[in-house]
Amino acid sequence: MDRYVIKNGKRLRYGYTTGSCATAASKAAAMMLLEGKAIEKVKIDTPKGWELDLKVHDISIDATGASCSIIKDGGDDPDATNGLKIYSQVSWRNDGEIHIDGGIGVGRITKGGLPVPVGSAAINPVPRQMIEREVRSVIGEGRGVDIKIYVPRGEEVGAKTFNPRLGIVGGISILGTSGIVEPMSxxxxxxxxxxxxxxxxxxxxxxxxxxxxxxxxxxxxxxxxxxxxxxxxxxxxxxxxxxxxxxxxxxxxxxxxxxxxxxxxxxxxxxxxxxxxxxxxxxxxxxxxxxxxxxxxxxxxxxxxxxxxxxxxxxxxxxxxxxxxxxxxxxxxxxxxxxxxxxxxxxxxxxxxxxxxxxxxxxxxxxxxxxx
Structure with a gap:
């Protein structure tokens, strides 16, 4: 991401959240599902008001759906999830609903008090809204899709975060209220x-x-x-x-x-x-x-x-x-x-x-x- 802020004389680069990665991967997969061909980049809007133009990786398209990944970039504020590949798999469903769930490497909620219900994938409300908005803009009204977010290294990395203490098991959380990671030296x-x-x-x-x-x-x-x-x-x-x-x-x-x-x-x-x-x-x-x-x-x-x-x-x-x-x-x-x-x-x-x-x-x- 080519945006910077000067702090204490240092030029620090912004990054983007796991929520933005999941959104971009979902939108790209939806576009490929609809059009039947690969794309190299995908643009999304973030709640911060900044547009992201992200490279698409690991493309797969077949008769049942499409999938791809976006690499998490924490900018100059790296955390445990920096560099992870966040995947989304999108497939058609028979109604007009958009259903979002987590797969391997995305944590599951086992205790109350968090923004999403017990038993749900640890995909917070703002990323869920972002995913639904961007995918709906691609498929239009009247169509429905199943979206599965997964992170192959998520379980390993999630164990190094606060997730286990919060009762989030099996992986990382898909987070971000602004979609952007601000450098936090x-x-x-x-x-x-x-x-x-x-x-x-x-x-x-x-x-x-x-x-x-x-x-x-x-x-x-x-x-x-x-x-x-x-x-x-x-x-x-x-x-x-x-x-x-x-x-x-x-x-x-x-x-x-x-x-x-x-x-x-x-x-x-x-x-x-x-x-x-x-x-x-x-x-x-x-x-x-x-x-x-x-x-x-x-x-x-x-x-x-x-x-x-x-x-x-x-x-x-x-x-x-x-x-x-x-x-x-x-x-x-x-x-x-x-x-x-x-x-x-x-x-x-x-x-x-x-x-x-x-x-x-x-x-x-x-x-x-x-x-x-």
């Missing part, structure tokens, strides 16, 4: 965030809505109707960005974060990547214990597969108030970090339940940002 990335914040301050900005990632950004923009000029993506660097905000004179910060990531701050963890620390369930369990939850209920939370699953259990137990308590504690920890010189509020949410808790200062800041 940590120090370079932090430096670029600092520069971006300095530029905002030079423009007179004194208050921000900080979001760890795309989901928080989308909630702020689409649900709370907050102007994008206030939105600042901080990735996992909560503490670093609070320090930078204090040093650069930011007066007010609203944090909008998914419970699975931002809850760590309630336990004093200010770098939220799981490789640094992962006390999500421990923190949830501790606060539920303070509220009087039973030993049996606490045990169930500690044994949850994901934060989303734990949230469902908490709601079943009737301890919804813990979400407000956690939002207040996150804000308190952040204010302590900034020596109480920055006004800070917090909104916590989940993918399945939406907004879970908003602390009092968070409510005030929401109104302030919405009214601008």
């Amino acid at each position: 940590e120090e370079a990335f932090k430096e670029s965030l600092s520069i971006e914040l300095s530029m905002l301050r030079n423009e007179g900005v004194e208050k921000l809505v900080m979001v760890p990632g795309n989901y928080g950004r989308d909630l702020a923009r689409d649900h709370f109707r907050i102007d994008e000029k206030h939105l600042f993506k901080i990735s996992n660097f909560v503490g670093f960005m609070l320090d930078e905000a204090l040093a650069k004179g930011i007066k007010k910060i609203l944090i909008i974060g998914h419970m699975g990531k931002i809850v760590k701050v309630a336990g004093g963890i200010f770098h939220t990547h799981s490789k640094i620390a992962d006390g999500r369930l421990e923190i949830l369990t501790a606060y539920l214990g303070l509220m009087g939850a039973s030993r049996e209920d606490l045990k169930k939370i500690m044994e949850s597969n994901t934060t989303e699953e734990a949230i469902q259990s908490i709601k079943e137990f009737g301890y919804d108030d813990v979400f407000l308590t956690l939002a207040e504690k996150i804000s308190e920890k952040c204010r302590q970090r900034t020596y109480h010189k920055v006004e800070i509020g917090t909104v916590v949410f989940s993918m399945e339940e939406g907004v879970l808790g908003v602390c009092p200062i968070g409510e005030e800041l929401l109104e302030e940002f919405k009214n601008e």
Whole structure:
């Protein structure tokens, strides 16, 4: 992929996700199934708005279907899946439906709390939408196809990821909310965030809505109707960005974060990547214990597969108030970090339940940002 970003004086290349690879392979296979001849390249659109033009490999066309592969390219942010061949096999079906499943090397969901149901292939919602949209654009309405995504080395590579801990067995996950892999050299990335914040301050900005990632950004923009000029993506660097905000004179910060990531701050963890620390369930369990939850209920939370699953259990137990308590504690920890010189509020949410808790200062800041 011939796109670059300059971070800390380094020229770093973007890549594309396993979701984009599966989409491109599926579209190419659908084109070859329809036309009966091989193609060398295929173009797809990504949620980021960038078009990808990818080379097609391992072409096979016969009377029953067509298949091919796309090679995963992580750019200058290589991960365990970099260089893998992501295959798609497409065949006709008798109705007008598009059915997507995973084959060898694509993990299977065995525990709840993930974005796709137990028993399904680990192909996340956004890649599924991308695949269906691009394939439908090829075959048109009225036709149906079966699509099988498979990764011959997926089981080997999946064992080296967090998938086994999440109950995803047998392979990798097909992921990506933007379709694009952004270079993530940590120090370079932090430096670029600092520069971006300095530029905002030079423009007179004194208050921000900080979001760890795309989901928080989308909630702020689409649900709370907050102007994008206030939105600042901080990735996992909560503490670093609070320090930078204090040093650069930011007066007010609203944090909008998914419970699975931002809850760590309630336990004093200010770098939220799981490789640094992962006390999500421990923190949830501790606060539920303070509220009087039973030993049996606490045990169930500690044994949850994901934060989303734990949230469902908490709601079943009737301890919804813990979400407000956690939002207040996150804000308190952040204010302590900034020596109480920055006004800070917090909104916590989940993918399945939406907004879970908003602390009092968070409510005030929401109104302030919405009214601008």
